[in-house]
Amino acid sequence: MAETSSETAERLSGKRARMLFVLAAIFLSQQASYFSSRHDLVSSAGHFKIAAWVVLSAVLLLMLATGGAWFRSAEVRALLNDETTREHRRTGFANGFWAACLTAIGIYVVDLFEPVSGRDTVHIILTIAIAVAMLTFARLERHALRDG
Template structure:
């Protein structure tokens, strides 16, 4: 494939990645809202254990996709184009947002605890959920804004 063809392919894939990260983050948050509204964190059934395991695997896969740029299924010729300097900077900013989101969630739960009993499992679930979704949304926003401005 020619260099121009590779650049066009990489740009198309990068735009699709930005959209997909936003969609995945929204679905991830939406599924957690459904999951938590059913009180699944307080159950100790095989189905509840499966759900919590699926949540953990889902969160881990989303974080791996963010950390690697989600291009691990692409060819070696396109991968460097998908991870240019701007994308790497956006990823660093998004990961920093994830850290601060987890800190804010932790502090919020700490200050909530005298008024509402929060179990360790609930607290960890919220910290990881928000710490996973926030950087995906920030990365998606930064990437989409960069392509819109270009």
């Protein structure tokens, strides 16, 4: 029996909410390993780590901005991007913005006592902002799905 577009969208919205938590955990654990290890930016391994972070960050931002489901029909994507989801996404981005601002203030204060490189500053701010936006969006989507 073929699944209707609304059934597909409902199934995918549940998966999306669960996957956002998983992706946020993976993203944050990668960053923890990045900052806990010594990285040589002139080596190819150092360049690979930075490139992987940039690509993953861009994909996660694109997924947050569009809701994902890029390979689904326009009808399914429209059903996945309903008014409630758009509001959850806006709240996620707003929380990510505030997290970025507060992180920048924190790094500014830390830099008064211990120098922080510009590259590390950008890395920390973007990582925190993306993670907070993802986790906020995922939490709101899960609550909406649970409440029915």
